Amino acid sequence: MDFRTPGVDALAARVIPDQHFVLSADDARDVYFADTRMLDAKQLAHNRYRTNPRSLTDHLIEALCLRGTEELLDLGCGNGFVLEHIRPHLASGHIVGLDIAPGVLDAARHRLAGVATPCDWLEGSADDLSAFADSSFDRVTAIYMAHYVPDLPRCFTEVRRVLRPGGRFLLCTDRPDSMVEMWDVHYTAMREMNAPEHLFRATPKARISLTNGAEQLAPHFTSVETRTWQDQLQFADPEPFLAFYRGQNHCCASSKPGQDLPAEFFTELEERVRGKVQAAIDEDGYFALTKYTGAFICS
Numbered sequence: 001m002d003f004r005t006p007g008v009d010a011l012a013a014r015v016i017p018d019q020h021f022v023l024s025a026d027d028a029r030d031v032y033f034a035d036t037r038m039l040d041a042k043q044l045a046h047n048r049y050r051t052n053p054r055s056l057t058d059h060l061i062e063a064l065c066l067r068g069t070e071e072l073l074d075l076g077c078g079n080g081f082v083l084e085h086i087r088p089h090l091a092s093g094h095i096v097g098l099d100i101a102p103g104v105l106d107a108a109r110h111r112l113a114g115v116a117t118p119c120d121w122l123e124g125s126a127d128d129l130s131a132f133a134d135s136s137f138d139r140v141t142a143i144y145m146a147h148y149v150p151d152l153p154r155c156f157t158e159v160r161r162v163l164r165p166g167g168r169f170l171l172c173t174d175r176p177d178s179m180v181e182m183w184d185v186h187y188t189a190m191r192e193m194n195a196p197e198h199l200f201r202a203t204p205k206a207r208i209s210l211t212n213g214a215e216q217l218a219p220h221f222t223s224v225e226t227r228t229w230q231d232q233l234q235f236a237d238p239e240p241f242l243a244f245y246r247g248q249n250h251c252c253a254s255s256k257p258g259q260d261l262p263a264e265f266f267t268e269l270e271e272r273v274r275g276k277v278q279a280a281i282d283e284d285g286y287f288a289l290t291k292y293t294g295a296f297i298c299s
């Protein structure tokens with residue numbers, strides 16, 4: 001299925017900066033994922049406003065090829081949204097969720113409370129899997145989280161170690177130009193406001209993206225297969241888009257009130273973005289975000 005908006009590639013070439021933000025694991029733990037609100041808003045928007053009838057979790061479940069008895073480790077499990085969907089496919093299996101942020105990990109624990117599949121929860125960083133013996137898992141997943149991990153080569157070495165022979169590691173990420181329409185209105189509004197140059201950076205996912213991930217994984221695994229799929233989010237009302245954008249703006253564009261810019265800067269930025277999104281809705285009926293996403297399947 002092709003969800004491409006005409007002109008989107010030319011827009012990406014013009015809009016997406018070469019340099020990307022680097023967000024530390026400490027900021028992820030203590031600021032962005034200190035509680036589950038931002039994650040909830042993002043998941044809700046990706047799921048509710050999509051136009052691909054197959055959801056992210058549909059794609060992931062297919063790529064995982066589960067028989068139902070596997071032991072699965074989910075790195076950066078967040079609030080357990082993905083695990084809740086995978087869980088029925090592991091009815092006789094075992095799930096371990098690991099996350100650096102206790103707030104979201106607690107949300108995952110509550111989300112899966114009472115399910116018959118045994119679930120364990122561990123607070124920690126994905127580049128230290130010393131809590132697990134060699135060959136402990138049939139599947140390891142890292143869904144939209146690898147870009148936060150401080151030491152990626154160590155993480156991949158550890159994943160290889162804890163995977164059983166014949167097991168699979170699934171790393172899910174995006175192309176850096178995914179949702180370029182959002183970055184376009186964001187950067188255009190910031191240019192109008194003469195925002196500081198350091199705020200013009202690509203998403204931190206560019207650190208390990210669909211474009212450069214295979215070469216980073218190849219030294220650690222015998223086989224790395226790339227699967228991609230597309231989607232397009234369509235917002236017919238600016239408000240749910242802005243709820244989504246707020247999280248992207250602060251987390252994926254590394255800018256938040258109180259750092260180096262006053263709250264008024266962000267109020268004005270949001271007003272300008274709202275105006276551009278409303279103009280697109282008035283013209284086309286909706287504001288579209290074209291998504292290029294996918295996963296590396298490593299064994």
Ligand SMILES: C[S@@+](CC[C@H](N)C(=O)[O-])C[C@H]1O[C@@H](n2cnc3c(N)ncnc32)[C@H](O)[C@@H]1O
Nearest residue numbers: 025028033076078100101125126143145148149
């Ligand atoms: C964008 S969320 C994705 C959550 C979940 N995988 C999903 O797709 O819904 C990124 C998650 O990675 C976690 N995280 C960040 N750095 C981490 C690290 N070094 N080790 C483990 N988890 C980390 C965050 O706390 C957050 O829950």
